[in-house]
Amino acid sequence: MTQQVRAVVARGKGAPVSLETIVVPDPGPGEALVKIEACGVCHTDLHYREGGINDDFPFLLGHEAAGVVEAVGEGVTDVAPGDFVILNWRAVCGQCRACLRGRPWYCFSTHNAKRKMTLTDGTELSPALGIGAFAEKTLVAAGQCTKVDRAASAAAAGLLGCGVMAGIGAAINTGNVGRGDTVAVIGCGGVGDAAIMGSSLAGAAKIIAVDIDDRKLATAKKLGATHTVNSKEVDAVDAVRELTGGFGADVVIEAVGRPETYRQAFYARDLAGTVVLVGVPTPEMKLELPLLDVFGRGGALKSSWYGDCLPSRDFPMLVDLYLQGRLDLDAFVTETIALDEVEKAFERMHHGDVLRSVVVL
Numbered sequence: 001m002t003q004q005v006r007a008v009v010a011r012g013k014g015a016p017v018s019l020e021t022i023v024v025p026d027p028g029p030g031e032a033l034v035k036i037e038a039c040g041v042c043h044t045d046l047h048y049r050e051g052g053i054n055d056d057f058p059f060l061l062g063h064e065a066a067g068v069v070e071a072v073g074e075g076v077t078d079v080a081p082g083d084f085v086i087l088n089w090r091a092v093c094g095q096c097r098a099c100l101r102g103r104p105w106y107c108f109s110t111h112n113a114k115r116k117m118t119l120t121d122g123t124e125l126s127p128a129l130g131i132g133a134f135a136e137k138t139l140v141a142a143g144q145c146t147k148v149d150r151a152a153s154a155a156a157a158g159l160l161g162c163g164v165m166a167g168i169g170a171a172i173n174t175g176n177v178g179r180g181d182t183v184a185v186i187g188c189g190g191v192g193d194a195a196i197m198g199s200s201l202a203g204a205a206k207i208i209a210v211d212i213d214d215r216k217l218a219t220a221k222k223l224g225a226t227h228t229v230n231s232k233e234v235d236a237v238d239a240v241r242e243l244t245g246g247f248g249a250d251v252v253i254e255a256v257g258r259p260e261t262y263r264q265a266f267y268a269r270d271l272a273g274t275v276v277l278v279g280v281p282t283p284e285m286k287l288e289l290p291l292l293d294v295f296g297r298g299g300a301l302k303s304s305w306y307g308d309c310l311p312s313r314d315f316p317m318l319v320d321l322y323l324q325g326r327l328d329l330d331a332f333v334t335e336t337i338a339l340d341e342v343e344k345a346f347e348r349m350h351h352g353d354v355l356r357s358v359v360v361l
């Protein structure tokens with residue numbers, strides 16, 4: 001059996017996305033069919049459309065989503081029809097070296113649905129990050145579904161599926177921010193702002209937001225930053241040191257993905273502090289550092305991949321904090337849009353006008 005639904009498809013490199021009818025098969029063994037309720041627009045969707053990830057067009061975009069399980073395939077026991085779930089793009093395998101050594105957040109043998117969704121002419125679709133949730137329904141591996149409290153709004157919950165989790169996790173999982181720590185966050189887009197919230201949740205004493213855009217700094221302050229630095233006007237490293245008694249921050253989180261901000265992150269931390277790199281650089285970017293500084297400053301240089309999250313542990317916990325009023329996920333939802341407005345949302349994202357546009361179905 002199959003069914004037809006509406007979905008946002010990127011047909012070719014750089015071409016505007018279009019609303020299409022797609023064919024979704026029933027879930028096979030280990031798979032789940034999910035009725036999507038909300039899906040955030042992320043930079044990675046735009047990268048797919050621009051051919052920056054790979055050339056497997058046509059893509060079914062969208063990967064930051066929440067919805068309700070409609071049907072499950074053979075052998076699925078962790079989720080059932082009717083469950084409200086957040087989708088994740090890393091269903092861990094449980095068998096690789098990383099999984100067996102207790103570091104499943106480094107599992108690179110992740111799995112997705114095997115059955116293919118197609119256009120009505122039979123052309124196979126490539127779901128973005130193995131999800132493809134700018135669609136009324138999508139087919140995923142059951143392990144990509146994490147059940148959370150139904151009381152949460154789908155728009156807010158879905159954001160935990162990607163960018164917001166990446167930022168919160170950079171602070172609480174990778175950076176291990178603790179009570180009383182000083183934290184600097186360089187780059188205050190959706191990811192950096194989430195890192196600010198995560199740091200605040202973890203009990204940081206000082207949270208210094210660094211950005212080149214005053215609008216971003218104003219939002220960062222609303223979301224929990226205690227101090228702001230416009231690094232277009234002053235030297236970021238000097239400013240962070242000044243605000244931390246001359247030492248530098250215990251944890252510096254880089255959420256831009258550029259050599260100059262990686263360098264700032266390296267020098268803005270205290271001796272023996274931790275640098276967390278969450279901004280994704282491009283392949284040609286390089287950074288030269290004096291080895292004596294790497295050696296002499298000690299501490300840790302870490303990268304954070306999907307916030308080093310474990311969906312089964314982190315999604316329900318963060319949804320609960322949200323429902324208790326301790327984590328303002330709604331603050332990330334700048335606008336809710338319809339399925340046919342994704343192209344417009346890309347434009348707004350490009351201009352830095354929004355934290356998140358969220359498609360609500």
Ligand code: APR
Nearest residue numbers: 187188189190191192211212213216255256257278279280
């Ligand atoms: N110094 C400080 N801030 C900067 C600089 C700079 N040189 N250049 C850009 N910024 C700021 C922008 O003003 C913006 O507020 O960085 C922020 C980037 O935010 P977004 O473009 O909204 O990106 P976001 O979704 O937050 O992702 C940030 O994390 O996961 C990665 O791939 C993602 O590399 C990206 C990064």
Ligand code: ZN
Nearest residue numbers: 093096099107
């Ligand atoms: Zn694994």
Ligand code: ZN
Nearest residue numbers: 042044162163
């Ligand atoms: Zn994303």
